[in-house]
Structures are given as structure tokens and as C-alpha cells.
Amino acid sequence: MSILLKVLKNQQKLTTKWISSLGTIIGLIIILITVELLIDFNPFIQQKISSVEKSYQVISKKIGELSFLSKTVKGFSKNEIEEIKALDNIKDIACFMSCNYQVIISVGKETNGIPSFYTLAFFESVPNRFLGESEGFSFWDSSMNEVPVILPKNYLDAYNYGLSLSMNTPQISESFLKKLRFNIEVSGNNKKKNFIGKVVGLSNHLNSIIVPQSFLLFTNSIYGEKILQEPTRLIVKTKDKNEENYIRFLGEKNYNIGDNSQQISLIQKIIIGLFSYQFIIAIIIISQGLLLLLFYSKIIIQSSKDVIKKLFITGYNINQITKTMEKIMLKLYALIFILSLVITIIIKLAIRNQVIDKLNIKLSYLLSPYTVFIWAIIIITFFITNRINFKKSLETISKQIYI
Numbered sequence: 001m002s003i004l005l006k007v008l009k010n011q012q013k014l015t016t017k018w019i020s021s022l023g024t025i026i027g028l029i030i031i032l033i034t035v036e037l038l039i040d041f042n043p044f045i046q047q048k049i050s051s052v053e054k055s056y057q058v059i060s061k062k063i064g065e066l067s068f069l070s071k072t073v074k075g076f077s078k079n080e081i082e083e084i085k086a087l088d089n090i091k092d093i094a095c096f097m098s099c100n101y102q103v104i105i106s107v108g109k110e111t112n113g114i115p116s117f118y119t120l121a122f123f124e125s126v127p128n129r130f131l132g133e134s135e136g137f138s139f140w141d142s143s144m145n146e147v148p149v150i151l152p153k154n155y156l157d158a159y160n161y162g163l164s165l166s167m168n169t170p171q172i173s174e175s176f177l178k179k180l181r182f183n184i185e186v187s188g189n190n191k192k193k194n195f196i197g198k199v200v201g202l203s204n205h206l207n208s209i210i211v212p213q214s215f216l217l218f219t220n221s222i223y224g225e226k227i228l229q230e231p232t233r234l235i236v237k238t239k240d241k242n243e244e245n246y247i248r249f250l251g252e253k254n255y256n257i258g259d260n261s262q263q264i265s266l267i268q269k270i271i272i273g274l275f276s277y278q279f280i281i282a283i284i285i286i287s288q289g290l291l292l293l294l295f296y297s298k299i300i301i302q303s304s305k306d307v308i309k310k311l312f313i314t315g316y317n318i319n320q321i322t323k324t325m326e327k328i329m330l331k332l333y334a335l336i337f338i339l340s341l342v343i344t345i346i347i348k349l350a351i352r353n354q355v356i357d358k359l360n361i362k363l364s365y366l367l368s369p370y371t372v373f374i375w376a377i378i379i380i381t382f383f384i385t386n387r388i389n390f391k392k393s394l395e396t397i398s399k400q401i402y403i
Contacts (some may be wrong), residue, residue, distance in 0.1 A: 003241075005015070007354055009160070013116055014260075019292060019338050020289050020292030020293045020296055021289070021293070021332060021335070022289075023285055023286075023289035023292060024286060024289030024290065024292075024293065024336050025289075025339055025340045026285055026289075026379065027246070027282050027284075027285030027286030027287075027288075027289055027335070028060050028282075028286060028337070028340035028344075028375070029340050029343050029344050029375065030278060030279075030281065030282035030285065030300050030346070030369075031279060031282040031283070031286065031378070032340065032341070032344040032371055032374070032375060033344050033347050033348065034278045034279050034280075034282060035368075035370060035371045035374055036344065036348055036367055036368060036371045037348075039368045039370055040364070040368070040369065041278055048295045056130060056205045056235060056236070056237055056238075057205070057235070057236050057238060057241060058096075058205070058207070058233055058234070058235050058257070059084065059235075059236060059250070059255050059256065059257060060232060060233045060234075060253045060255065060256045061074055061075075061076070061232070061254065061255060061256065062255065062256050069362070073234070074230075074391065075228060075229060075230025075231050075232045076095070076231050076232070076234060078232055080253075080263075081093065081095070081231075081234065083360065084234065084236065087240075087245075087246060087249060088245075089238050089240060089243045089245065090236055090237070090238060090239075090246075090401060091236075091238065091239055092129070092236065092237040093234060093235070093236045093237075093375075094126055094127045094130060094131075094231075094234070094235050095231035095234055095235075096124045096125070096126055096208075096231055096234070096235065097124060097125045097126070097213060097216050097217075097231075098122070098123070098124050098125070098216075098229075098232070099122065099123040099186075099189070099216060099219065099220060099224065100187055100222045100223075100224030100225045100233070101124060101187060101188030101219065101220070101223035101225070102120070102186070102188060102191075102282070103121040103123055103184065103185070103186055103332070104118065104119070104120060104121065104184075104185040105118075105119055105120075105121045105122065105182055105183070105184055105185075105197065106118040106119070106182065106183045106185070107152045107180075107182050107183070115358070120369070121184075121209055122208065122209065123208075123209055123210075123211045123215075123216060124208045124209065124210060124216075125210060125211055125212060125213040125215070125216045126206070126213075126235050127213065127318050128212075128213075130237070131150065131201075131203070131210065134157060135363075137150065137200050137201065137212060138213045139214075140211075140215045142218050144195045145195055145196055146181075146197075146198050146388045147184060147194070147195045147196065147197050147198065147212075147215055148198055148200040149197050149198060149199050149200065149209060149210070149211055150199070150201045150202065150203050150206070150209070150210040150211075151199055151201075151202055151209060151211070152199060152202070152203055152204075152206060152207045152208065152209075153175075153202040153203060153204045154207065156172065156174065156177060156202060159171075159172065159186075162174060163381040165171050166399075168260040169256045174202055177199050177202075178198075178199050178200065180199065181196050181197065181198060182196075182197045182401065183195075183196065183197070184196070184197045186219050186223050187223060188223035188224055188225065189222070189223055189224070189225070191222060191223055192223075193219075193222075193223070195332040206235075225359065232234075284308055286378070290385065291383065293329075293332075293382075293386070294385070294386065294389045297325070297386065297390065297393075298387055298389070298393055299327065300325075300328070301325070301390070301394070301397070302393075308321060308394065308397050309397060309400070312397070312398050317399065318391055318394045318395060321394055322387060322390045322391055322394060324395075325390045326383075326386070326387065326390070328334065329386060333382060333383070333386075337379050338380075340375075341367075341375060344371075345367060348367065352365070
């Protein structure tokens with residue numbers, strides 16, 4: 001058997017061997033890194049998709065080019081609200097309630113590196129059922145000086161990725177933001193009062209500062225102008241944000257959708273499509289690499305046919321010769337699979353450093369169990385396919401002995 005091993009090694013075609021090996025390595029790396037990135041970035045993708053939590057959307061009327069000539073704000077009439085409510089795609093609907101007084105938010109002195117600031121603001125509220133779970137938000141009464149507030153998530157993003165960089169101030173995490181307290185000054189009707197604001201949550205589907213309805217009703221009754229206005233914005237819960245008739249209705253009525261659900265949906269499809277395309281390309285490359293390796297194995301067997309025939313005649317069986325053939329391929333396969341795994345890890349570490357610097361996403365140093373599992377499955381598939389190929393080729397040679 002050692003003679004066969006020596007003959008087989010001498011019959012190796014180096015060009016075919018290394019071309020097929022290189023193709024297999026490239027295909028393996030593409031598959032592994034595709035699976036790994038899809039797993040690592042999935043939470044980030046889902047976070048972006050969750051910008052329309054529970055299929056909530058904000059509807060408003062489009063502002064015309066000549067709207068600046070009128071001081072009145074065009075809101076939704078009762079008939080228009082009922083018309084939207086009657087749509088099959090609408091599960092729930094409510095109006096935004098707005099403050100009718102001046103609001104000033106400020107931080108009087110620097111706190112934990114966060115600079116003092118002063119800004120005009122605007123409060124709105126919606127029924128609690130549209131807000132999800134935000135601890136401490138559902139209850140407020142006039143005896144309480146601390147006001148729970150829900151901020152738009154993009155406010156925090158604008159600060160972290162814009163203002164903090166230009167002002168050289170620390171970035172703020174969501175958990176840290178919830179520990180901060182700020183001053184809220186409300187004024188109107190020649191009256192003024194200060195409250196303490198506390199952030200209890202961030203919203204991806206609401207783009208205004210949300211306070212409890214009980215707080216807004218209380219402050220509007222004291223500091224607000226006694227003006228009855230039609231609601232300018234509605235919040236709806238839909239069965240399907242992208243339902244064709246629903247989208248057509250909004251377009252015909254010239255209504256705006258105040259979220260990026262359709263863009264997010266499109267981005268999600270593009271990302272998944274790109275990963276799928278990349279995965280298919282990798283499968284094709286690996287398949288071609290495997291075919292070349294099988295072709296390479298057949299060339300070795302055919303080149304050593306005379307020696308193999310003599311081994312059959314002297315009493316060796318197909319399984320014994322197959323094991324010898326596998327020894328030839330074992331080192332090559334080990335090189336292919338170990339090298340592909342090492343290069344995948346190196347690429348992931350390089351991507352990880354870029355992602356942490358630019359997107360502030362935390363990725364693990366290690367490959368996920370799913371990636372390693374797929375890697376192992378491919379190895380097993382290669383070995384099984386190769387063994388079947390060896391046995392079929394050897395069976396053909398053994399039959400030729402007795403012809």
C-alpha cells in the first residue's frame with residue numbers, strides 16, 4: 001500500500017490541485033463571512049426595522065407651497081378621521097394632543113461633561129396604548145413635579161453623531177440619558193411654572209417630545225390658550241404598513257406618512273438580497289472548486305490505474321485502497337478548511353474594528369456557532385462526496401480486471 005501512496009503522490013497535477021484549492025478556499029470564505037455578517041448585523045438591522053414598532057404610523061397633511069401665506073394650520077376634520085378609521089387596514093387610530101403654551105427646556109450647569117443648554121421645545125401626547133412599555137410614564141397627576149418624557153431616538157443620534165463631535169463633548173448612552181434630569185419651564189396666560197423632566201424612553205416611530213396626556217391636559221387648562229384646533233397629526237396602528245390600497249388612499253388624499261417604514265422595508269429587502277446573492281455566488285464557487293477537486297482525484301486514480309489493478313489482484317479491496325486515497329487528500333482538505341477559517345476570522349476582525357469606529361455596533365471577536373456549524377457541514381459534505389467518487393472510480397477499475 002505504501003507503493004500506491006508513493007505512486008499517487010508522484011501523479012499529482014499541481015496546477016489542477018492548487019486552482020481547485022484556491023477556488024474552494026475563496027468560496028468557503030465568502031460563505032462563512034456572509035453567514036457571520038448576517039448573524040452579527042441582524043440585531044442592528046432589526047433595530048432599524050423596529051423604527052415602526054407595532055406597525056404604528058403618523059399621518060399628517062402635506063404642506064402646500066403657499067401654506068406660508070395662511071396663519072391657520074390645516075388639521076383633520078371629524079369626517080376625515082372617520083374616513084381613515086373605516087379603512088380595512090386600520091386597527092386603531094388616535095389624535096395627537098398638543099401644548100398651547102411656551103415650553104423651555106434647560107440644563108443649568110454642566111453635568112457629567114454634558115454642557116448646559118437652553119432651548120424652546122414643543123410637547124405632544126398620544127394615548128398610552130400607542131407608546132409601548134415605558135416605566136413610570138402611564139401615571140402623572142398635578143401633585144407630581146417630575147414629568148416623564150419620551151424622546152425621539154433620532155434626537156439622541158443627532159447629539160451623539162453630530163453635536164458631541166463638533167463640541168468635543170462625551171457621547172451619551174440610552175441608560176445614561178435616563179439618569180439625567182433637566183428643567184422644564186411652561187408659561188402662558190401670564191403664568192409660569194417649573195417642572196423636572198425625566199427621560200423614561202426613546203421612540204423610533206414618534207418624532208416629537210411626548211409627555212403624559214394627564215400632564216398636557218393639566219398644563220393646557222392653566223397655561224394654554226383656549227383655542228379649539230383640529231388635530232394636525234394622527235397616529236394609526238395598521239395591519240400592514242405597505243398594503244396597496246392603504247398606500248393608494250394616502251396618496252390620493254395627499255397625506256404624509258411620518259415614518260420611514262417603506263424605506264426601511266426596502267433597505268431590509270436590499271440587504272437580504274445582497275446577502276442572498278453573495279451566498280449563491282459562494283455556493284457556485286465552492287461547487288466548481290469541489291468539481292475540480294473531484295476531477296483532480298480522478299486524474300490521480302487514472303494515472304495510477306496499473307498499480308491499483310495489481311493491488312486488486314493481490315487481494316486488496318476497495319475500502320482499503322479508498323483509505324489510502326483519502327490520506328492523499330486529507331492534508332489538502334485540512335489546508336483548505338483551516339486556511340478558510342483563519343482568513344474568515346481575520347476578515348471579521350478587520351470589519352469589526354471598522355464597525356466599532358463608524359457605527360458603534362458591538363461585535364464578538366469569535367465566530368458564531370452557526371458559522372462554525374456550516375463550516376463543519378461543508379467539511380463533512382466534501383469528505384462524503386470525495387469518498388463516493390473514489391469508490392465509484394475504483395469499482396470501474398476493478399470491473400476492468402475481469403473483462
